[in-house]
Amino acid sequence: MEDGNSSNTLTTPPYTTDRIKINVGGKLFETTVSTLQSGGPDSLLAALSKPLNNSYDPVFIDRDPEIFSVLLSLLRSKRLPSTSRRFSNQELCNEASYYGIESHLKSAILPTPLIGIDASIVATVRPASDGIVSTFTTGHIYGDGSVCVGHGGQISIYDWNLTHAGTVRTHLDNITSICRVRPEIAAVGSENASGLHFYNFADSRRIDSIEWSDPSDPRIYKARVTAVSDSVNSVFASFDCHHRENCVLEIDKSSLKTVSEIGRQPGNSSKTIAPGKLTYLPEIGVLVGSAITSGAFGFSGYIRLWDPRSGNVVWETNEPGTGRSTRFGDPFADVEADVEELALFKLCSKSGDLAVADIRKLSDDPWVYLKDKNPSMRNTTWGGGNCVLHCYRKQVFVGREGGLEVWSRVEEREREEINNNVEREEGYRRNYVDKVEDSDRGIIKKIEGGGDRLFVTREDVEGIEVWESSNFSGAVSVSVL
Numbered sequence: 001m002e003d004g005n006s007s008n009t010l011t012t013p014p015y016t017t018d019r020i021k022i023n024v025g026g027k028l029f030e031t032t033v034s035t036l037q038s039g040g041p042d043s044l045l046a047a048l049s050k051p052l053n054n055s056y057d058p059v060f061i062d063r064d065p066e067i068f069s070v071l072l073s074l075l076r077s078k079r080l081p082s083t084s085r086r087f088s089n090q091e092l093c094n095e096a097s098y099y100g101i102e103s104h105l106k107s108a109i110l111p112t113p114l115i116g117i118d119a120s121i122v123a124t125v126r127p128a129s130d131g132i133v134s135t136f137t138t139g140h141i142y143g144d145g146s147v148c149v150g151h152g153g154q155i156s157i158y159d160w161n162l163t164h165a166g167t168v169r170t171h172l173d174n175i176t177s178i179c180r181v182r183p184e185i186a187a188v189g190s191e192n193a194s195g196l197h198f199y200n201f202a203d204s205r206r207i208d209s210i211e212w213s214d215p216s217d218p219r220i221y222k223a224r225v226t227a228v229s230d231s232v233n234s235v236f237a238s239f240d241c242h243h244r245e246n247c248v249l250e251i252d253k254s255s256l257k258t259v260s261e262i263g264r265q266p267g268n269s270s271k272t273i274a275p276g277k278l279t280y281l282p283e284i285g286v287l288v289g290s291a292i293t294s295g296a297f298g299f300s301g302y303i304r305l306w307d308p309r310s311g312n313v314v315w316e317t318n319e320p321g322t323g324r325s326t327r328f329g330d331p332f333a334d335v336e337a338d339v340e341e342l343a344l345f346k347l348c349s350k351s352g353d354l355a356v357a358d359i360r361k362l363s364d365d366p367w368v369y370l371k372d373k374n375p376s377m378r379n380t381t382w383g384g385g386n387c388v389l390h391c392y393r394k395q396v397f398v399g400r401e402g403g404l405e406v407w408s409r410v411e412e413r414e415r416e417e418i419n420n421n422v423e424r425e426e427g428y429r430r431n432y433v434d435k436v437e438d439s440d441r442g443i444i445k446k447i448e449g450g451g452d453r454l455f456v457t458r459e460d461v462e463g464i465e466v467w468e469s470s471n472f473s474g475a476v477s478v479s480v481l
Contacts, residue, residue, distance in 0.1 A: 114468070117431045125158055131462035138449065169204070247265065281339055292334065337359075337391070356368050397447050
């Protein structure tokens, strides 16, 4: 209950009746000690719930009373009231941080679990300068919905609330690879300059660099980074020299020193070029690397699994491949590893079909080609020119040109597959995520999930689209500076 009359007094000390008054910005609020303490033992409100110097006079806090009313309602009901819409998320966050209850606000503001078929665009993150995003990462290990953006030679970080938390100018002209290795540190590389470089957001400086070198081989010189990924303890970066020699270096996160060299290749064919995508699978301790090229004769490339501890290849496949493949002549246009499901997905370049393979049961031809039961969504004429795959939260997001679709597990089929330990053609259902007007904005360049958000960039289009699931299906475009 709010009380605007400060002359009213209680005949009984407030702490003995579990009732307490607080004066915020000249407005008197009456609540309970238990409500204030629900903010957490380290919060300012919990401290204010205890009488100071045996005084029963309301404590005065020189802050905004209207926002305090919203936060008090949040502590009472665990939900934000409708009056919270009068304030920006940043205003609410600033006040919540002052009172020490930011975690409560975060739980109330963050979106609902991401479900692709119910997702819509809720915001567009646009860096203030160099608005064309060259690459980005959500830092999946942290999983709070924040995003780290490479645009031109700069790195910008946007927190869980999509608020701009800072920008660092690097020595690079164009960042093409990025990985958030710690909350305050990003590893970046460029196809135009050598080395992997670590930048600290806190003091805006480069703290270390890694170069691939081999004194016994003069060809190993000024190697550029083509892909970067990480595990809890290590960073994995693919290096490519001008003479096409390439390898993957494992770098310790604590010391930022090279631990080992993995998968060195001559790079003289599509089967030995530098990986363009790296994914670490923590459950089985395997690093997945893939490389794809395209030309006048179509697509070709490889998928390779390494054991970082030994550096050995544990499985690999090359496409177009051989006549043993059931889809010889229909090589993949993109590949993605699903960390949660321990599965590999590939998108065929000619048919447009999506295939899945169980990583725990890989063989010469492990692929199961998923069948789409919706005739209106079959790709009978798709040429495979521009496509992107991304696996997140047991969903497979596919960008075909400018269109965005999702393949989701069918619950009945998932139970059957678990019981029988086998993938089924009908195990996934396909749906569009976007609307027609969404697909007209440009070719999808990259898709990545973080927290309960999906981030999408498009070719030559400024900013990053932020997709969330909501009970309200209408999409609203908001610029976040």
